[in-house]
Amino acid sequence: MRLFPVALRILNQRELAEEVLQESFVSIWRHASSYNPVLSQPLTWLTNIARNRALDALRSTQYRSGMVSLDDESGAVALEVADDRPEPLELLNQAEDRLRLSECLKGLEPQQRRSVALAFYDGLTHAELAQALDAPLGTVKAWVRRGLEKLKRCMEK
């Protein structure tokens, strides 16, 4: 059962994560017929639905205005909010230990790895990544794009 941790991580707020989880289950129920077992593993499919819902909730204006103001210097970036959750990079490293993509993740440049980790685990957009990593938007976009390309090339080997 991996859907709740995904929603909770991205939203970092229990109540909202619970709401998203409920929506995900209902959506799964109603769209069960769109699942193609040939193309994707059931857990991948399910996890992805929950993750997409969480990303949408994270980016919905109501939530943003209530939780984190990106224009506000003090709240510069969501991930700087003090908490004891594992760092995205730490999670990525743990994932490496268990997964087949381990070798491929190791092949990424440090900034590419950091960008991919922040985007995947915390749901940061390009603009938020630029702020979090204190780099120009174009540079950050290139880090993400090249990181993903490298991952793909490596995993296709």
Add this chain to the structure above:
Amino acid sequence: MNYERADLLDKLAAEYVLGTLAGPARRRFERLMRTSPGAAKAVVVWQRRLIPLARSLPDAMPPERVWRGIERRLDEPMHAARPRRRWWDVLLPVATLALGVLLGVALMQQLPRPPVPSPVERSILPESYVGVLTDASGQAALLAGSRRHGKELFVKMLKPLDPPSGQVAVLWALPAKGAPFVLGVVPAGKKATLTMADTSERLLSQVSRLAVSFEAGMPGPGVSPGQFVLQGHCVKLW
């Protein structure tokens, strides 16, 4: 933009799955996924690559009220205005059905479905018994399901079983009261269909759990199972 260009689709799919494709571009791409098989395929391939990263997230269990909320929502008409955030008021504690949705959806896809979709949402999933078995580490390893009035039991392996040489994997039903009984031998491979001695309604209605043990052969009547390597709940899905 020419969306049918494979390399562009692939780049968009990658950023969509990662999540960096945001705002209106995300919505546009979601619409495209529904009409372009190329886009949908690219997304599935990227999901396969990236979603496993979620496995390293620390575990978290949703509270009971989530299941109650799901249950309630499933009873609502599809397009009814959804009351906001009232779900924690709901008192009816029926969690198994909702859990069954998650565990059963994947499995249901392999069961024969009525040819004509009914407007009633619930009919998407036929009346079935569904079991999901996990290994010692809690990872889902085997899905089993059977139509309520059918004798066939569909089994899908999420992980290889690998019984020791000379042994077979035996699927047991564990009734709430009474001794375990054998449902069948799970053959090697990713999918199997077992034929049970009777309909699942008769065999499984009082069964709360399923389990797998490795045995030297098909156990005779009254034989006790060895140590279980997989275990899990058996739920009614209707």
